[in-house]
Amino acid sequence: MAxxxxxxxxVELFTTYTAGPTSIxxxxxxxxxxxxADAPLIVATSADFALYPGKGQMPSVEGFRFSTRGFKELAGISHLGPAVATLVQLREKYDSGVWRLEAERLLREVERSRRANSTALWRDTIAVEAYRGREQAIAEMADYAFALTSRYLRAGLADEVQFNSSTLxxxxxxxGEAEGHGTINQMMIATFFLTGMDISYRILRWFRAQEIDWQRAMVVIAGKQGRPTSGVTWNTSSVATMILGASGYSLPLEHLFMAPHAPTFATPQDGDLSEVIALEQPLRRIWSNTRATVELGDLMFPGLPRYAPGRLDxxxxxxxxxxxxxxxxxxxSPDDWRSMTTRLRMVLEDPRQLLSGCVTDYAVxxxxxxxTDPTKVTVxxxxxxxxxGIP
Structure with a gap:
């Protein structure tokens, strides 16, 4: 084919404006x-924040997800609900025999985790500052979740007909709803909230120490955030929520760009910031290009309604x-269970949402x-x- x-x-006319380093x-x-060049640039990847102060000053980096204490432990407990539901789905909808092998595997890990769980583990070993004073309550909640999961899995393995969406x-x-004590649904909200509170606590404190001029700040949320379809809008990004909260909600929304295709850096090891430094100019160009193009609207169409960024109702x-x-x-309120449980459903059904971002905005x-005092927050x-307790 020719x-x-x-x-x-x-084609030359096309490239004159849009292609190449010498284009208009x-x-x-x-x-x-x-x-x-002297404006502060904040870049968030899937695991870290970087602050580029401007004028060639050295950046600083703060981890907020996988590098944080207790994140994976709490996430493992949070995911017991969808993990068990997944097994029910495998058996009930897909009639897949693999559900039994996976249920046995999950049961082993749940019971192993229950033996490892204790107040001392959360207080002295995991030792998350934002959880201080709540370690016994966390251990008791985790023990309940492990015990109830174990009981339900064992019953299902003994009689698979009873392992269905209704009994789930x-x-x-x-x-526990009728009896007035905690439930697995409440446990999921609590663990998601605790994770969001810890990350937000450290990030809010870190940002406040930077003395950022938020009215001039440039923000890029770069790369993949969670699952491939999630966290690409202001309303679905827990990272955006943290940044806005850190600014005291003074950062202009038009300064915050979601850039899922922008380059990112790996979490620095041993204080090596070379990769972070190398990305400053490319990321500044991404922000500047986006903002400069946006500003053409007012120049070209001043008499027409302007786009005004804002949160949806x-x-x-x-x-x-x-x-x-x-x-x-x-x-x-912290007792608004209809809204919070609806959020649990939404983060599963809405591909834009981060699963762990269920209540992060509320924690922020x-x-x-x-x-920024966790002891004054209601979890x-x-x-x-x-x-x-369950035997």
């Missing part, structure tokens, strides 16, 4: 980046007539209001909730 014909004259568009990007809810997820599921939502529902809001599903 190649498609291209007019050299019109590239000149605008370079000029804008030079104009903002009545004998696992909501056990949050639905209120306390209105029982609401049967479908497209954004996270508002949480009215509480921390900001409490002047839903943990504070004031009892998880009974």
């Amino acid at each position: 190649p498609a014909y291209e007019s050299p004259e019109l 568009g590239s000149r605008l990007t370079t000029t804008a980046a030079e104009h903002l 809810r009545s004998e696992f997820l909501t056990v 949050t639905p209120d599921v306390d209105d029982l007539s609401v049967s479908e939502i497209s954004e996270m529902p508002v949480i009215h 809001t509480q921390l900001v209001a409490a002047d 839903p599903g943990l504070d004031g909730v009892t998880y009974p």
Whole structure:
């Protein structure tokens, strides 16, 4: 097949504006980046924050996810709900015999984890500063989750007919509702909240120590955040939520860009910031190019309605007539279980959402209001909730 014909004259016209380092568009990007060379640039990857102060100053980096204490331990407990539901799905919908092997494997790990769990583990070994004073409650909640999961898995392995979607809810997820004690659903909210509170606590404190001029700050959330489809909008990014909270909600939203295809750096090892430093100019160019292009709108079309970034209205599921939502529902209080459990459903069903971001925005809001003091925050599903012992 012959190649498609291209007019050299019109192709040259195309490249004059849009292609190559000497194009008119590239000149605008370079000029804008030079104009903002002294502005603070904040870059978030899937695991770290980097602050580039500007004027060639050295960046600083703070880890916030996989490099943090207790994250994987709490995530393992958080995921007991969807893990068991996955096994039920494998058996009930797909009639897959693999469910039994996986249930046996999960049972072994749950019982092994239960033996390792203790107040001392959380207080003295995992030792997360933001959890101080709550270690016994966390251990009791974890023990309950392990015991109930073990009991439900053993019952299902003994009689698989009883291992179904109905018993998943009545004998696992909501056990304790009628009795007024903690449930697996509440445990999932509590563990997601604790993780969000710890990360937010350290990040808010770190940002406040940087003395950032938030009105001039440039923010890029780069690369993949969680699953491939998640965290690519302001409303679905827990990282964006933390940055906005750190700014006291003063960062202009039009300064915060989600850039899932932007280059990222690996978590620095042994203090080596060479990869972080090497990405400063490319990332500044991405921000500057995006912002400079946005500003053409007012130059070209001043008499037409302008785009104004802002958060979408949050639905209120306390209105029982609401049967479908497209954004996270508002949480009215730490006892607003309808809203928080609806969020558990939404993070599973909405591919845009980060699973662990279920209640991070609520944790950030509480921390900001409490002047970053975790002891003044109410952890839903943990504070004031009892998880009974199960033999």
